[in-house]
Amino acid sequence: MTTAIVIGATGLVGKALVGQLLDDARFDQVVVLVRRATGRTHAKLTEHLVDFNKPESWSQLVKGDAAFSAMGTTRAQAGSVAAQRIVDYDYQYAFAKAAKQNGVPAFALVSSSGANASSLVAYSKMKGELERDVTALNFERFYVLRPGLLAGEREKSRTGEVFAEAILKGITGLGVLRDWRPIQGAQVARAMVNLVVSKGPSRVVGAGACFTVAAG
Template sequence: MKAIVIGATGAIGQDLVKTLLYDDRYETVTTFTRRPLGFTHPKIQSFIVDFNLPDTWYHLVQGDVLFSALGTSLKQAGSKEAQYRVDHDYQLSFARAARENGVPHMVLVSSVGADSSSHFFYLQLKGLIEKDVEALQFPSLTIFRPPSLIRKHAKRPAETVSVKLLQLASSLGLFKAMTPVPTESVARKMADEGAHPSEGVEILSAQETRG
């Protein structure tokens, strides 16, 4: 299989690329990033692109499955408008390119609680990208809704504290569905789902995103 990955420099994306490179089911891995990956591999083909200029990369989005782990935080983006551009517009542009180029399967990372009518911006944003990608009618679309993520190199103290609190609550039998999941676990599950597409739309709950 030929995999396409966007969001390859993010927490899940990094683990996903490494998982795909050592998975015999995938013969090539094509990545589209805004900055260098920082490593090379015989199976990888890496393109550094401007996401705002789809005409320069549209024709390159070719393969069997598009994995999208692209996303940013409000703090990193600097504004809601900038976060919307990354989490919605950029992902949708790549999804459209993949669909028009005949890619039959897309695996999209969303979030637990995603809802286009939510009053919370982040959850509304995730719900909107789910809805708009579904409208493209991929033969197979797999949507991941993971809970809080355990990142190997988490830099934000608040993130580390929140993960530990959720882990403690889970150990006490509370908020089981919200038990944090390691990014590498999500990556393994994504690779498996990418290799076994199901017809239509499949939405994986927080518990089901654990590989």
């Protein structure tokens, strides 16, 4: 019995990830913790509506063989850097801590290109701090995915990202800024699944390498 536990399941990467896990015969159960319903029904899917501000009410649900976080927000959506950090650090760290406490052996995290705990850029700093602190939890296997710009169909289009995608496609096509090249959310999800299934050693995977993570 292989159980995956997912947060961020309604997002670009998370939605693709849940679809891939449900279609994958190597996973028997997919448990998602969400603040709003995914709208999906599937025999393998268990959905829990939770309040991420109250980890004590959901931490016992984070049990299984592999935990995946594809959660995140933007400063614009959250309203401030402090509010963004609650989603991009606090909720995800609480999830990782619960997974560790409950004996989950593997954790896969969508981080970002440029993640660096010492960065002067707030977003890169919070991503780097999360990577650093989850690393310190000492999972048997911890996989970090660092996409540049995520591409794919969103429920709500983000004009800035569409614009950035067009520019970055041009620049990275010239062979520079390889780790910022746009990548499909589904491709990041595929790399997460492959890494977890491969049971290989802990790894940080840059955007370029996301394209080449071999199937497990």
